[in-house]
Amino acid sequence: MLLFRDDFARLLNVPPGRVLALPITTIPMKQFNYNGEKVTLQPNQYRNNNTLAVCLCSPDGELYNVVTVNLNSPMQSDSMAFLDENNYPGIGNWMQENGLALPMYVIERSGFCTYPLYTIFPEKF
DSSP states (O other): OOOOHHHHHHHTTOOTTOOOOOOOOOOOOOOEEETTEEEEEEEEEOTTTOOEEEEEEOTTSOEEEEOEEOOOOTTOOSSEEEEOTTTSTTHHHHHHHTTSEEEEEEEEEETTEEEEEEEEOGGGO
């Protein structure tokens, strides 16, 4: 789960109207080149089943989009996810070329779309 300044304020019971100053800490994120853009990948979880969600972000952590889809499949886990090849054509090959994922050669259908299952290596993000 991604937490933002307002989330921390609620967690810490900061009264409304008060400014919450958080220390700026940087965790070095590995940067990748995706379609000519510098990006980082951040692992997250889907709330309903705690399976892996992969977030595509800018180098400063701004979320672009989630490149996995939650199909509520029993094959999904904390290291296996369906990649959104429909909105991100070639994302699976790109992740494989960068050593971030391996195809499982399983395809799941949802509506008119199909999604390939990959083993993801979040520790390499």
